[in-house]
Amino acid sequence: MVKSITNLSRSGVSDWLVQRVSAVLLALYTLFMLGVFWATPDMTYELWRQLFSTFWVKIFTLVTLLALVGHIWVGMWTVATDYLKNAWVRFLVLCAVAVTAFVYLVAGVAAVWGV
Amino acid sequence: MKVSIYRYNPETDKKPYMQDYDVDVPADKDLMVLDVLNLVKEQDVSVSYRRSCREGVCGSDGLNINGKNGLGCVTPLSEVKGGREKLIVRPLPGLPVIRDLVVDMGVFYKQYEKIKPYLINNTPAPAIERLQSPEDREKLDGLYECILCACCSTSCPSFWWNPERFVGPAGLLQAYRFLADSRDTAQEERLANLDDPFSVFRCRGIMNCVSVCPKGLNPTKAIGHIRSMLLANAT
Numbered sequence: 275m276v277k278s279i280t281n282l283s284r285s286g287v288s289d290w291l292v293q294r295v296s297a298v299l300l301a302l303y304t305l306f307m308l309g310v311f312w313a314t315p316d317m318t319y320e321l322w323r324q325l326f327s328t329f330w331v332k333i334f335t336l337v338t339l340l341a342l343v344g345h346i347w348v349g350m351w352t353v354a355t356d357y358l359k360n361a362w363v364r365f366l367v368l369c370a371v372a373v374t375a376f377v378y379l380v381a382g383v384a385a386v387w388g389v
Numbered sequence: 390m391k392v393s394i395y396r397y398n399p400e401t402d403k404k405p406y407m408q409d410y411d412v413d414v415p416a417d418k419d420l421m422v423l424d425v426l427n428l429v430k431e432q433d434v435s436v437s438y439r440r441s442c443r444e445g446v447c448g449s450d451g452l453n454i455n456g457k458n459g460l461g462c463v464t465p466l467s468e469v470k471g472g473r474e475k476l477i478v479r480p481l482p483g484l485p486v487i488r489d490l491v492v493d494m495g496v497f498y499k500q501y502e503k504i505k506p507y508l509i510n511n512t513p514a515p516a517i518e519r520l521q522s523p524e525d526r527e528k529l530d531g532l533y534e535c536i537l538c539a540c541c542s543t544s545c546p547s548f549w550w551n552p553e554r555f556v557g558p559a560g561l562l563q564a565y566r567f568l569a570d571s572r573d574t575a576q577e578e579r580l581a582n583l584d585d586p587f588s589v590f591r592c593r594g595i596m597n598c599v600s601v602c603p604k605g606l607n608p609t610k611a612i613g614h615i616r617s618m619l620l621a622n623a624t
Contacts, residue, residue, distance in 0.1 A: 276554045276587040286583070286590040287619040352591075356550040 280368060282347050293348040296341035303338040326389045339382040346375045390414045392429055394436060395479040397486050405486065407477075414466070422454050422469065423461035425476060426490075438490035445603055448538030452490055453479040458540040458601040481543040483552065496552045497539045497559070503582075504556060504564040509575035525571035532566035532611060534604050535559060541598035541608055547591040554587035558598035558608030561589060565611035568618060580615075580622050589615050 282289050314321055325331055350371045358364040390412050397405035412428045414420055423440055430436050438461070439449040445463035452461050455469045455477050470476065484492040510519065542548045542557035556564065564583065567573050583589045589612060598608040 275582045276585045278586050281586045285623075286586045286588065287616070287623050289586050290590050290616065291620070352586075355587075356547070 280365075281351050282344065289348050292344045296345040296348075299338055299341040300345060303334065306334065323389060326386060332386050332389075335386045336383065339379055339386070342382075343375045343379050346371065346378075390425075391475045392425055393475050393477045394426075394429065394489070395486075396436070396489055398435075398488055409475075419465045419467045421462055422452065422459075422464045422466065422476070422478065423450055425466065426461060426478065436490075437488045446536060448536035451481050451538040451540045451543070453482055453543075458482075458544045460538055460540065460603040463603055481539055483543045483549040484539070492543075494539055497537075497542055497557065500542075500552070500556045500560040501537065501563065503588075504560050504567070505575075505579065505582075506563050506567065508567065508570065508573050509578075510572055511574060519572045521571055528569045528571075529566060531606055532562060532569065535562050535566075535606060536604060538603060540601045540603060541606075544597040544601045545592075546595070546597075547593060551587060551591055555591035556583070556588045558592070558612070561592070561615060562606060562608040562611045564589075565615050568615065576618075577622070580619055583615060584619055584623075589619070 278284065282292060310325065311317065326335070351368065354364050354367055354371075358367055392410045392412050393407045394410065395405060396402070396408045410429050410432060412425055412432075414425065414428070421443075423443055426436070426438055426440075438452070440462065441447040441449040443450075443462045445460050448460070450461040451458060454461065454464055455471070455473060457469070458481060459469070461478075466476065478490065480486050480490045480492045484494060484497065487493050537559060539559060541562075542559045545555075545558055547555050548557040564579065568576055568579055573579075592609070592612045594609055594612075596609045599606075599610075602608070
């Protein structure tokens, strides 16, 4: 068994499940947004604000944001461990990915719950 | 016919190079790549490659032939030339070259050893043999036939990038061969040894292994079964 201390869950099967489930959630959210744009060709700021002030849209958006962060970490960790062979370079790149994902999450939560 | 061969002798060459040979190939015969290499060796005895059974059983002559991995002895020229003027033969990619077409397969065997490629059964052995139903035996078809030629693992980018951590398609096909064996009692232990982010899950399912396997086996399918077993076994 290979030891890893930087992957999301320490377990291969959990990471794999997170990646697959988050991919489904991201796909569903994408379809939802496409559906919204298709149903409202004349989108205005008021309609947009009204959409995101709905409780279930907030929940769906927040779940998708969490899924996005999980998906980013599993995917970028995989890419980094494939291609970045120097441990320090990999560590620094993964730190940058972690900070970026965290900023996305905080900014996303602030935007969604601020409406 | 023009044949271009990867040459490298670490004792005399600073770096590898390709060397061209002109080989007279009988027009009425569809020679195998190994036959062509033998004709090259008649011209230049210094060309090195592995071969033994010359009938696709021993797995010694895994080579990269015109860009695709395969066994020299069972790959006919008609299949690989495809309108090309030249036959280009290189060693299996991703493994250290010892000399010319001979690679060091140490890391490949290390991964094979890791999956414990033998039956584990701690119950008392019966007087004659451990019986298996024909249905259970059938589950091993498409798994036990692997000859460990390394064509699959060395065509897999995940194995190129992480040869020390990712078991690779050949090792995982064998891992599933023992996981699927009704006589083996170490299923949980075997699965626990595979549940890390590298050993199995570094497979991205691109199926290079399936497209090059000279025995027509399907490691990607076996890896899918292992994933399902890990998932079913998880709490």
